[in-house]
Amino acid sequence: MSQDNLGFSASLDCIDQKKQPSSNGSSSRNGKDGVYTVELQSKKKYVEELEGTYDPYQNREVEHPTTFWETLFHLLKGSLGTGILAMPKAFAHAGFAIGVVGTAVIGFLCTYCIHLLIRSEYELCKRRKIPSLTYPTTAIEALRDGPRCLRPCAKISGTVINSFLLIYQLGTCCVYTVFIATNLKSAFDSFLKEDIDVRLYMLVLLLPLIFINWIRNLKSLAPLSTIANGITFASFGVILYFLFRNAPSIEGKSPVGKVADFPLYFGTVLFALEAIGVIMPLENEMNDPKSFAKPAGVLNIGMVSIIVLYIGMGFxxxxTYGDDVQGSITLSLGNEPAAKVVQILLAIAIFFTHALQCYVAIDIFWNGYLLPKMADSGKKTIIWEYVVRTGLVLITFLLAVVIPELELFISLFGALCLSALGIAFPAIIHICAFWETSTPMERGILVAKNMSLVLFGLLGLVVGTYTSLEQIITKFSK
Known part of the structure; x- marks a missing residue:
């Protein structure tokens, strides 16, 4: 049991010792205004007494806090990556009608599940009297307070979530590397006499990717994120010109796609919409974290903007390009100079975003596992941190070289990791975090509501992963 849990349990024991039960299961104590009756069965009352006026947000000490707008820019940049450019292909899989409705529904579910996760973290921090928790530690502490059948899984839950986060973040960085190299190749091919392999472009990118991932805090990444956002929105303006210079028509376009391709659509939309890996680091690094989950806070403003942009781009x-649209719409724009400029600009923007996505993987691997083991070893940890940062970039580079298929791996990583991380796990955590403080009726509602999300997430994980892997095997067996 952790020190936080020991303190929590000790406090409960102290309350029990101060209250002598009567024959009817209650006890009395003299207060300033008279006698108060406390039901021993009411754990909710105990929790309220333990929490007191402690506010986790007021007790956070962040070395490089980010402002409201810096956090919003980070969230937008973390979501407005290669995923939005893959949305037209996703709509080709689902059909334009299913695409519009499905993206709105999935976007709402993703946002709702993030709120569940943030709410659970705040409740657990307040209960434990600690300033913040990461995603994995939120799961651990939630399961320790959850139904008894789930409590033995508490310790392993952190490792499971960290594994999914690592796979997703490194997979995203791999996709980014492929995207940058593919777009640069498309942009420069018309100016070069020889056809250069896309892997050579990846090799040229290797050192710049290593150097940008040596930036060690989000505050320093904020200017790059702002520049990337500016480049991205400017590029979207040019893409919109290509989309609307001739009036788009639904003639020959399917409102409903093939059912067999729906899992590919689902995985792509999840990959595009979910920024679950950066959500808690962003919230924990804010100078005013209360503004993150407010009705007009960072999360809702960011996600509504993202959903609208994704639906518009996909639809x-x-x-405009029909079923022939490629995995990234930038590759379907043609050979006009403006199209080449967009490809280069977006390659630069995604290059900056690579560092933000890799930040989470580095935080998990270095701060979560290696640094605690090296703290007492007397070694120069700063050197080893740069070694780890370089190593993780090399891993994503090698994956990109071996597997340069953009569309299929976007769908795979979305279905495999984000169905669990973005939907199923937050719902389970929410059940456990509020289990002890809920009445039997509230527990029934809590379980029914959240288990429907869990089942939906698991269905997407299994079907989406299977379909993506089948497509990948078919592609490479040709």
Whole structure:
């Protein structure tokens, strides 16, 4: 049991010792205004007494806190990556009608599940009297307070979530490397006499990717994130010109796609919409974390903006280019100079975003596992941190070289990791975090509501992963 849990349990014991039960299961104590009756069966009352006026947000000490707008820019940049450019292909899989409705529904579910996760973290921090928790530690502490059948899984839950986060973040960085190299190749091919292999472009990118991932805090990444956002929105303006210079038409476009391709659509949309890996680091690093989950806070403003942009890009991109649209719409724009400029600009923007995505993987691997073991060893940890940062970039580079298929791996990583991380796990955590403080009726509602999310997430994980892997095997067996 952790020190936090020991303190929590000790406090409960102290309350029990101060209260002598009567024959009817209650006890009395003299207060300033008279006699108060406390039901021993009411754990909710105990929790309220333990929490007191402690506010985790007021007790956070962040070395490099980010402002509201810096956090919003980080969230937008973390979501407005290669995923939005793959949305027209996703709509080609689902059909334009299913694409619009499905993206709105999935976007709402993703946002709702993030709120569940943030709410659970705040409740557990307040209960434990600690300033913040990461995603894995939130799961551990939640399961320790959850139903008795789940409590033995508490310790392993952190490792499971960290594994999914590592796979997703490194997979995302791999996809980014492929995207940058593919777009640079498309942009420069028309100016070069020889056809250069996309892997050579990846090799040229290796050192710049290593150097940008040596930036060690989010505060220093904020200017790069702002520049990337500016480049991205400017590029989207040019893409919109290509989409609307001729009026898009639904003629020949399917409102409903093939059912067999729906899992590919689902995985791509999840990959595009979910920024679950950066959500808690962003919230924990804010100078005013209360503004993150407010109705008009960072999360809702960011996610609504993202959903609208994704639906628009997917819908009009599919109507313009039809079923022939490629995995990234930038590769379907043609050979005009403006198209080449967009490809280069977006390659630069995604290059900056690589560092933000890799930040989470580095935080998990270095701060979560290696640094605690090296703290007392007397070694120069700063040197080893740079070694780890370089090593993780090399891993994503090698994956990109071996597997340079953009569309299929976007769908795979979305279905495999984000169905669990973005939907199923937050729902389970929410059940456990509020289990002890809920009445039997509240527990029934809590379980029914959240288990429907868990089942939906697991269905997407199994079907989406299977379909993506089948497509990948078919592609490489040709």
């Amino acid at each position: 009009f991109g599919y109507l």
